[in-house]
Amino acid sequence: MNAQIQSALNWRYATKLFNPAKKVSDDDLNTILEATRLAPSSLGIHPWKAIVVTDEAIRKQLRAAAWNQSQITDASHIVVFAARKTLDEEYVNAYINRVAETRNQKVEDIQGYKQMIMGSFAQKSPEAIKEWNARQVYIALGFLLESAALIHIDTCPMEGFDPAQFDKILNLDSSAYGSVVVATVGYRSEEDKYALAPKVRFPINSVIETV
């Protein structure tokens, strides 16, 4: 498995040109999305959702709001990650209920955990909570990208879009969520000249230090 991980992650690159004719199978898509869902988040509260956009008309609108980058319409699938804009007691209650349900506990018995979570929110500004939620999205994005690479499916993570326009197009405006980052998922085109370009990384001893 060590060699498989290394080989998959060296094979992965941020795909510039997708082959629009090649679709990801339902089985592979489920693997990728389930891996994403299983990503951890701080305190386990999972403050995001992922929107898989399949509607072609919507994808065209999104492309226009993303500097016309071709991946948005040409990839097999596009996943828009949206983070919660706030975290409030109502949301924490929903989470605590889910913990109780999943672990067969009584809600009353895990009020200490709820208070701990509420206490950690109380120390953060609304802006800091929003950012903190966004950071958790990037863990899930990492799980999506790595899982796809392991099954030889290409991806391109994208921040180059107008979040306000995306929110409007996806009807997130009046919701608790705002778009943060996009993953396009599919198969590279044979014409993508970046596919075989050597991966640029700083030398390992300047990136990983040991003390």
Add this chain to the structure above:
Amino acid sequence: MNAQIQSALNWRYATKLFNPAKKVSDDDLNTILEATRLAPSSLGIHPWKAIVVTDEAIRKQLRAAAWNQSQITDASHIVVFAARKTLDEEYVNAYINRVAETRNQKVEDIQGYKQMIMGSFAQKSPEAIKEWNARQVYIALGFLLESAALIHIDTCPMEGFDPAQFDKILNLDSSAYGSVVVATVGYRSEEDKYALAPKVRFPINSVIETV
């Protein structure tokens, strides 16, 4: 591989108690760290480093600055992720030089790419750049956590520490980097009652939407 990913990510949990006697092998550690290094970042500029802390005295100090959580000293390894506090032209030049070196290009020929990067920074406040760097760290954290799980090594991602104290202990204070998040890496203790607790996640249709 699909089944392996699903099984590994269901097996993974945020380890509360590590077995201090069980060490991760050099080969496995290298796989995990190399996977981390291969994680993508926006524009490819990789604005972070990871510090593997092996010195026991330093780990004791870090534990004291992390609410005395046992993972900091009991895990086989601890990795502190530190993000760049700023991004400036000097750093971008270093990156552009690395691109040219890696891809056998002339620095003069990729000045357009440099200007594009500098232009994208110019649109962000110093605070936004700092946050953006931190978000990139979480992609790498995701790669670390998933890669470890795939080779059945336990981890616990941790945000519960005092970054200012960590920076002092790790001599980051006067550096371009500041600590953001920690991954502890090792083997679970048989006494960790959380190891077999069902994983709490919201139902898939509330987390993954299709439009």
